[in-house]
Amino acid sequence: xxxxxxxxxxxxxxxxxxxxxxxxxxxxxxxxxxxxxxxxxxxxxxxxxxxxxxxxxxxxxxxxxxxxxxxxxxxxxxxxxxxxxxxxxxxxxxxxxxxxxxxxxxxxxxxxxxxxxxxxxxxxxxxxxxxxxxxxxxxxxxxxxxxxxxxxxxxxxxxxxxxxxxxxxxxxxxxxxxxxxxxxxxxxxxxxxxxxxxxxxxxxxxxxxxxxxxxxxxxxxxxxxxxxxxxxxxxxxxxxxxxxxxxxxxxx
Amino acid sequence: xxxxxxxxxxxxxxxxxxxxxxxxxxxxxxxxxxxxxxxxxxxxxxxxxxxxxxxxxxxxxxxxxxxxxxxxxxxxxxxxxxxxxxxxxxxxxxxxxxxxxxxxxxxxxxxxxxxxxxxxxxxxxxxxxxxxxxxxxxxxxxxxxxxxxxxxxxxxxxxxxxxxxxxxxxxxxxxxxxxxxxxxxxxxxxxxxxxxxxxxxxxx
Numbered sequence: 001x002x003x004x005x006x007x008x009x010x011x012x013x014x015x016x017x018x019x020x021x022x023x024x025x026x027x028x029x030x031x032x033x034x035x036x037x038x039x040x041x042x043x044x045x046x047x048x049x050x051x052x053x054x055x056x057x058x059x060x061x062x063x064x065x066x067x068x069x070x071x072x073x074x075x076x077x078x079x080x081x082x083x084x085x086x087x088x089x090x091x092x093x094x095x096x097x098x099x100x101x102x103x104x105x106x107x108x109x110x111x112x113x114x115x116x117x118x119x120x121x122x123x124x125x126x127x128x129x130x131x132x133x134x135x136x137x138x139x140x141x142x143x144x145x146x147x148x149x150x151x152x153x154x155x156x157x158x159x160x161x162x163x164x165x166x167x168x169x170x171x172x173x174x175x176x177x178x179x180x181x182x183x184x185x186x187x188x189x190x191x192x193x194x195x196x197x198x199x200x201x202x203x204x205x206x207x208x209x210x211x212x213x214x215x216x217x218x219x220x221x222x223x224x225x226x227x228x229x230x231x232x233x234x235x236x237x238x239x240x241x242x243x244x245x246x247x248x249x250x251x252x
Numbered sequence: 253x254x255x256x257x258x259x260x261x262x263x264x265x266x267x268x269x270x271x272x273x274x275x276x277x278x279x280x281x282x283x284x285x286x287x288x289x290x291x292x293x294x295x296x297x298x299x300x301x302x303x304x305x306x307x308x309x310x311x312x313x314x315x316x317x318x319x320x321x322x323x324x325x326x327x328x329x330x331x332x333x334x335x336x337x338x339x340x341x342x343x344x345x346x347x348x349x350x351x352x353x354x355x356x357x358x359x360x361x362x363x364x365x366x367x368x369x370x371x372x373x374x375x376x377x378x379x380x381x382x383x384x385x386x387x388x389x390x391x392x393x394x395x396x397x398x399x400x401x402x403x404x405x406x407x408x409x410x411x412x413x414x415x416x417x418x419x420x421x422x423x424x425x426x427x428x429x430x431x432x433x434x435x436x437x438x439x440x441x442x443x444x445x446x447x448x449x450x451x452x453x454x455x456x
Contacts, residue, residue, distance in 0.1 A: 043427055043431065044423070045360035046375060047423060047427060048394050050370070050374075050375025050379055051395060051426075052309065052358055053372040053376045054375075054379045055395045056305050056308075056309060059305055060350055062270075062271075063270070063304070067301070070275065070278065073279055128271055
């Protein structure tokens with residue numbers, strides 16, 4: 001076994017390109033002459049690729065969850081359509097202008113119900129902080145249980161455990177998910193405090209905190225406060241800018 | 253957050269790094285791909301997810317330690333490579349997902365630089381069933397590239413030699429779970445490389 005451990009270490013160093021020229025030459029000669037060593041080398045390469053793939057696949061799942069909460073990226077106008085509009089804009093504009101004025105004034109005078117707006121824009125932020133992994137016989141920590149509960153939509157348990165975790169140490173990710181859990185439980189005031197703490201005490205997840213704070217105001221019918229926050233978000237560079245602009249239009 | 257801060261967070265294993273990078277470049281990348289590579293929205297997002305994870309992997313491998321371009325330029329270069337590679341190999345007959353692009357990227361090479369076909373799903377599933385401490389140990393060593401000294405300290409082994417022996421046992425278990433019978437090794441087209449973007453980059 002010691003020889004095999006030594007050979008595995010050699011192959012690993014070879015793959016890492018950390019062997020000296022002499023050692024490298026020696027190993028390459030052995031790889032040509034010893035089929036078992038060659039097999040070990042090929043298998044190790046494959047296993048390492050598999051280990052890396054496993055980790056990346058896990059990250060891919062997290063990114064997909066995150067993607068599901070982000071606004072859709074709309075396709076820009078195609079070139080053909082742009083040419084059409086450039087050629088015909090004058091007659092189109094003339095015909096459309098009157099109807100646009102009429103429709104817009106009706107639209108602007110009729111804003112959507114805050115509770116309905118909240119319902120159509122709110123989606124709990126996904127757990128991208130603590131991957132929930134395999135292992136039936138693992139000892140599960142309070143932290144893992146908290147995130148597991150959140151993922152399983154047991155927001156009452158999640159909220160309770162997140163509060164305990166925050167007493168030990170304040171974390172932006174925990175604050176964000178706790179706020180979301182409180183929104184799901186209709187503990188809107190607590191949710192608002194969670195997001196305000198997140199925004200004031202941390203730089204990370206500032207944008208997400210503001211988005212959900214805005215939504216929590218909307219949930220309570222405080223449209224003015226929601227508008228203030230959405231206006232600030234709509235001027236930012238991040239993905240929420242588009243969603244905030246959209247919501248702002250509907251709320252005004 | 254600056255590029256350096258994002259890279260630092262990713263190296264530390266802080267999920268904020270990857271999430272911030274993902275949100276920061278998403279819109280522009282997807283628009284660019286839809287416009288210049290004539291992908292649809294869903295296809296572009298699959299490429300994006302694969303590209304950002306390749307950058308993430310390269311950060312962990314230390315390949316961005318001396319990055320001279322911006323992270324965005326590097327990412328876009330990876331994306332372009334992905335699309336061209338896919339076009340070359342399949343004539344773009346069908347859209348495939350991020351898992352496919354990642355598997356393509358991770359395929360090991362033989363002595364002639366040709367990709368060796370490996371069923372990474374089998375190995376990955378076996379790895380996920382390994383349990384602890386093997387899963388943690390192997391991930392720390394092979395993905396996060398921690399040294400035996402670092403692993404010894406973080407996982408509480410008596411000394412690096414003990415950790416090394418444990419690593420060997422874990423790899424043996426993984427090998428048996430993955431290969432059971434002797435592995436089939438075939439070679440195909442030259443493997444893609446994603447170390448450097450195709451575009452020549454300027455200093456930031």
